[in-house]
Amino acid sequence: MPDAPRLEPGTVGWMDLTVPDAVRLRDFYEAVAGWTPEPLDMGGYADFVMKPAGRDEGVAGICHAHGPNADLPPVWLIYITVADLDAASARVAGLGGEVVVAARSVGPEARYAVVRDPAGAYFALYEPHRP
Numbered sequence: 689m690p691d692a693p694r695l696e697p698g699t700v701g702w703m704d705l706t707v708p709d710a711v712r713l714r715d716f717y718e719a720v721a722g723w724t725p726e727p728l729d730m731g732g733y734a735d736f737v738m739k740p741a742g743r744d745e746g747v748a749g750i751c752h753a754h755g756p757n758a759d760l761p762p763v764w765l766i767y768i769t770v771a772d773l774d775a776a777s778a779r780v781a782g783l784g785g786e787v788v789v790a791a792r793s794v795g796p797e798a799r800y801a802v803v804r805d806p807a808g809a810y811f812a813l814y815e816p817h818r819p
Contacts, residue, residue, distance in 0.1 A: 703749075703767065705748070706757045713750050723740060
């Protein structure tokens with residue numbers, strides 16, 4: 689995930705694409721967008737942080753459809769930052785959406801949940817751990 693200034697509640701802090709063949713899509717976006725891939729160890733395989741040429745900060749992820757993300761459709765998934773992931777997740781169901789992947793940790797620094805809105809669009813709610 690990017691630096692903290694972009695992670696204020698209500699902002700889109702990240703996006704990624706989860707697909708069965710992440711290597712093929714990694715190569716596609718490298719050729720089309722000029723992004724440089726950086727492997728990210730996922731314990732037995734690597735997903736990819738995609739970086740614009742000459743920059744150290746990633747702008748997107750290309751991910752393998754494994755584990756809890758195996759059933760996600762191949763769409764660009766945005767991560768909307770929230771102050772309280774549990775409260776926001778509870779509101780999803782109450783407003784006609786669905787929690788597709790329950791809240792889970794992203795290392796020690798954050799948590800996220802994948803949800804579907806009432807129109808069927810997927811997105812993620814992201815809660816960075818605050819100091």
